Amino acid sequence: MPEVIFTGPAGRLEGRLQASPNRRAPLAIVLHPHPHFGGTMNNQIIYNLFYMFKERNFTVLRFNFRGVGRSQGEFDHGAGELADAASALDWLQAVHPEAQGCWIAGFSFGAWIGMQLLMRRPEVEGFMSIAPPANLHDFSFLAPCPSSGLIIHGDRDRVAIPKDTQTLVDKLKLQKGIKITHTVIPGANHFFDGQVDELIGHCSDYLDMRLGRTPSPEPTEALPAPVSSSE
Template sequence: MLIRETPLFIDGPRGPLEALYLDVADARGAVLICHPNPVQGGTMLNKVVSTLQRTARDAGYVTLRFNYRGVGQSAGSHDMGAGEVDDAEAVAAWLREQHPELPLVLMGFSFGGFVATSLAGRLEAKGVELQQLFMIAPAVMRLTEQFPLPERARLTIIQPDSDEVVAPQLVYDWSDALSRPHELLKVAECGHFFHGKLTDLKDLLLPRLSN
């Protein structure tokens, strides 16, 4: 039986946010996925985002992905910073209302890695406990002091070693400077969009979601 995501709109700070939601029976947790840079064409239908969604589904998680303000049918216009984190916070609140009993996992790809990480720090500061945070080829250069990092959620960074968008060494140096425990996984011979490597990405995610 094919399980399809349900299209819906969630109230955001600048109006309705377009989203795709998948509920599953006996879920082990809920995953919120943040997409890449909207200015460069990033949407919730990006193939890496779709891989993250399918992997979380296969691991037994409820999933929710969404378009930031000004993307697809979402209201508003790009902010390229705190505004997208505000959008993600609104969507996370909706997801937590639907499943208050489930642990929350955040995933973000590229610019979405910045959004998910910033949201994780914001939620922890408000007393929300997160199970895990996955940063995929993350735009770490955007993580300034304005966006405090999470301290308690389990953290996994997955970085392509031939990334042509986010310099791999920038991510490696950022990882080296982190004082908190985390896992850095390097994907060999892989570009930013995981061309030909989406199966490798899934293989890295699945066991870490199943723990």
């Protein structure tokens, strides 16, 4: 897949882009977990989400937040990373100006950043928020949440505590005009150890449903994470 370098607020940002042959294909951006805990664009879940969108003919981008891998800058506790994500979407839209629609998917810290970006970009029509850390970060900005989406997590998550995620879901479900699909994976921890394939299967089925496709009878098999110096 093509490596890309584009300009962010703190310098260059390193990414991977898979462009659809259809110039009007929708866009997707996939956002990785917390940089201070080993999060990179090569995280196994991010890698598999990237290919999930590719297989459905999206033009999809994943990238390293500032200070990760070959991306310049330093960790900025969320504010700078949100600016990075906005710059990534700006760049993707400039390169693919005929694209119709946009999705955001994020895991953990990336889910928090993705939901903030969602609030600022009315063109985003769907989201996937995987293990959103509602106990660690403030999600009160979702007032109201502008788009329908999927919130999915494990019932044994000790990082993003399930009861706090449930409180977030309950609040969002009260809002009119959108639909929040909430999925809990039994036995799954924050990192979905041993259950990444099940996670990706649920995400794939949700995306197929939103696209009007018939979901596959079996979950999509998870791809192995790539070997990378940025891990």
